[in-house]
Amino acid sequence: MNRGAILWRVASFAVAAGFIGLWQLIANLKLVSPVFLPGPDRAWASLVRGFSSGDLWSKLAGTLEHMAYGWLLASIAGIAIGAIIGSSRTMRTYVAPSLEFLRPLPVSAIIPVAIAMLGLTQAMALFVISFGAIWPIMLATIHGFAAVEPRLYEVARSLQMSRLAVILKIALPSASPDILAGMRLSLTVALILSVVCEILAGLDGLGHWVLLSARAFRSADLFAGVILLGVTGYVTSVAMSLAEHKLLAWQAAQH
């Protein structure tokens, strides 16, 4: 790590510490009623209590499960559909524009439809989460497949590679930087929708925990849940970045 990177890290820690300090100050001065705003001390105590009783563990596991299943389904379906569309010029010409039309459609609009069809169930959550998370992955895959160096397809033709081999050995690896970037974006989408579905359908998870805490005016528990969601988002995103870094080591060699 160079000097600049270290300075940045120190600076961001300082900002975080300053933020927590300010939060504690506001809470201590009771600028906001303690019913709504617990100090970091109370939020931390609630976190510790929640984990030692096991309650938060099971809620965290529930959210991670919703998020993981939805994201994995979105990834598999997004890459598969994206590959089919992206590897055919005709499909790109005729299908891609309608995808651009569908994409800005807010996922919240699809939730009532999903609830009407599937009820307040895990299946509804899985559908909504993967429907929301599929877009960045699918569009990135289409783009990645469309941008494959044409020369490489000629190499593949002269080697008489099968269509499957061309996809697996040329198109997918070539598109992998785009696809992984799309998957990282989708991770955040999947987390947000997991919480939304838990709140709407009362499914076991941090979203439900946060909702119940808010209804009971247990602000410390509420904040503990929110903090845990933030940490979940951060940790999964960092893990994804590390995986990207490892999978795309060949790109680092290019600089």
Place this chain on the structure above:
Amino acid sequence: MASAAKRLDAVPGTPAPQISFDAVTLQLGGKAIIENLSLGVRAGEFLCIVGASGCGKTTALRLAAGLYQPTGGKVNFDGQPMREPRREIAIVFQDYGKALLPWRTAAGNVSLALEAAGMTSAERPARIEELLRTVGLPGHAGKYPSEMSGGMQQRLQIARCLAQEPKTLLMDEPFGALDAMTRQGLQDEVLSLVAASGATVIFVTHDLDEAIYLGDRVIGLLPHPGRIGIELAVNLPRPRDQLSTREHPEFLRLRRQLFDFIKATEQ
């Protein structure tokens, strides 16, 4: 000019050409890029094609590779019509940077051709090592193309082509982007590789000296549309030598003839 393929066929005792163009015409975007091109290349022959930029050299090579289908006439390989590219015909592209897989190491790039040929993963490592040694890249197996110089990348592309065990090697200005020293070294390596494998070669270049130095025969194309303007047999002894071959009176005579031809096409 008369059909070279037919003329070759007509001579008793002459073997049928491995690659033959029979009155080949190719139109792209409503424009004739190649017109009425007839040509026969014997098995084991080293044919060089020269011509001004844009005269259709690359297009002719792509027709030979099966990457283009002629809009008129026929391209045959071993007496069979070329309908699509085949592993027996390997192409070395000029833009090696685009023709290699950046996410695969040198070994992985060579492996691609072996995988396509159905070689088992147990047999591959030894063959990869052998091929990398053949092209002068031993010890670079683990490097990515981006970590290699232009000359090394082009060697790697040649190694992948050799892995196809081609009957025919098509080379499109393979050394055009390399410096003079690297180029001369690679010329000699290609000559010895080809002598060892017995492959037929069609070698496109805009460097007239290179064409005469390497070839058994040199064809000069005329532009708009591309057609044969001159055909020279190169009767220089082999193995060729960078110094003595280039000083040979026959070399100088051919060089003069080819220069005059190219100069005339440019006017």
